[in-house]
Amino acid sequence: QKEVEQDPGPLSVPEGAIVSLNCTYSNSAFQYFMWYRQYSRKGPELLMYTYSSGNKEDGRFTAQVDKSSKYISLFIRDSQPSDSATYLCAMSGGSYIPTFGRGTSLIVHP
Amino acid sequence: NAGVTQTPKFQVLKTGQSMTLQCAQDMNHNSMYWYRQDPGMGLRLIYYSASEGTTDKGEVPNGYNVSRLNKREFSLRLESAAPSQTSVYFCASSDPGRNTGELFFGEGSRLTVL
Numbered sequence: 001q002k003e004v005e006q007d008p009g010p011l012s013v014p015e016g017a018i019v020s021l022n023c024t025y026s027n028s029a030f031q032y033f034m035w036y037r038q039y040s041r042k043g044p045e046l047l048m049y050t051y052s053s054g055n056k057e058d059g060r061f062t063a064q065v066d067k068s069s070k071y072i073s074l075f076i077r078d079s080q081p082s083d084s085a086t087y088l089c090a091m092s093g094g095s096y097i098p099t100f101g102r103g104t105s106l107i108v109h110p
Numbered sequence: 111n112a113g114v115t116q117t118p119k120f121q122v123l124k125t126g127q128s129m130t131l132q133c134a135q136d137m138n139h140n141s142m143y144w145y146r147q148d149p150g151m152g153l154r155l156i157y158y159s160a161s162e163g164t165t166d167k168g169e170v171p172n173g174y175n176v177s178r179l180n181k182r183e184f185s186l187r188l189e190s191a192a193p194s195q196t197s198v199y200f201c202a203s204s205d206p207g208r209n210t211g212e213l214f215f216g217e218g219s220r221l222t223v224l
Contacts, residue, residue, distance in 0.1 A: 006152075008150060034212065041217075041218070042217055042218070043114075043200055043202075043215030043216050043217050043218055044153070044200075044213075044215050045215070046212050046213070046214075049212060088152065088153065096141075096204070097143075097155070097158060098213065100152050100153040100154075101152055102150060102151065102152035103152055103153075
């Protein structure tokens with residue numbers, strides 16, 4: 001079992017839908033939780049960052065961390081075609097070197 | 111501000127050939143990384159350098175060597191390329207002093223080994 005599990009999708013939704021992306025993990029030492037967005041043929045870029053448990057909101061994006069369940073989520077409200085990309089969860093502990101999930105491919109169609 | 115720059119962007123090799131992927135960052139970051147990304151496998155760490163003068167193996171180091179030439183540059187060398195090394199390679203850098211683990215990535219180098 002990998003330390004970080006993420007469904008690769010693809011996830012296809014209509015424009016305007018609420019999208020839920022999720023990861024589970026097994027390492028209790030993880031305390032920094034990140035979501036990266038990767039457009040086709042580009043490098044990943046940090047989208048959201050959360051320390052420990054709780055919620056964080058940034059515009060249409062909300063990141064949630066539930067350390068008791070070892071489960072993190074990214075919600076996208078009012079999804080747009082420009083949100084079509086691969087979303088990678090990542091998490092790290094004291095070493096600050098992140099472990100990545102496999103990424104979920106999201107397609108938002110008009 | 112260029113960020114992380116990788117060269118070359120594309121390369122085709124024959125089995126057994128050698129090559130070096132170059133990476134440079136202009137953000138004064140201490141740490142640099144090399145990842146490979148394969149379909150369905152996500153990003154896997156090959157090598158990293160926590161600071162100038164140090165390098166360490168990651169999850170998949172076999173068949174690769176690295177050199178941290180100075181604070182800005184971190185190169186990845188394939189001594190004898192194999193078809194299993196066909197992949198997209200990403201260089202990244204970070205500033206662990208920010209305590210976030212945020213990585214800044216280059217745009218990738220697409221390598222095909224025939």
